Amino acid sequence: MRQLxxxxxxxxxxxxxxxxxxxxxxxxxxxxxxxxxxSELDEWEAKLDQGVVPGFADLSRLAGKARKIATVLRRNGLMPEEAQA
Structure with a gap:
């Protein structure tokens, strides 16, 4: 999770x-x-600091949110097309 x-x-x-x-x-x-x-990233960092162990579903959900937001940012011209989250 920290790597993600x-x-x-x-x-x-x-x-x-x-x-x-x-x-x-x-x-x-x-x-x-x-x-x-x-805020999602900050929340997960706090949870990890408290010893919470994320499951695969948690990793998948956060990665999916980041991908969707990156897509919107690319559409708005705020990220290059080749950048992927």
Missing amino acids: IDQIRTQIPFDLSEEERCGESCHGCSGKLLIYLE
Whole structure:
């Protein structure tokens, strides 16, 4: 899970300014999606620190959310096409 979280944090552009998040094209609110995904990652990091062991379903769910959000970010021009979460 920590590897997945690190991969997501590396590939998803969480450091975009608010102006960059809200560009010309909008196929879903990039700002809200980034906040949501970051809170999910923070929550899992806290759980891992408390000793919670994630199951395969947990890993799959988080990876799926990250992929869907990355797709929206690509549609909005905030991620290159080749970047994958």
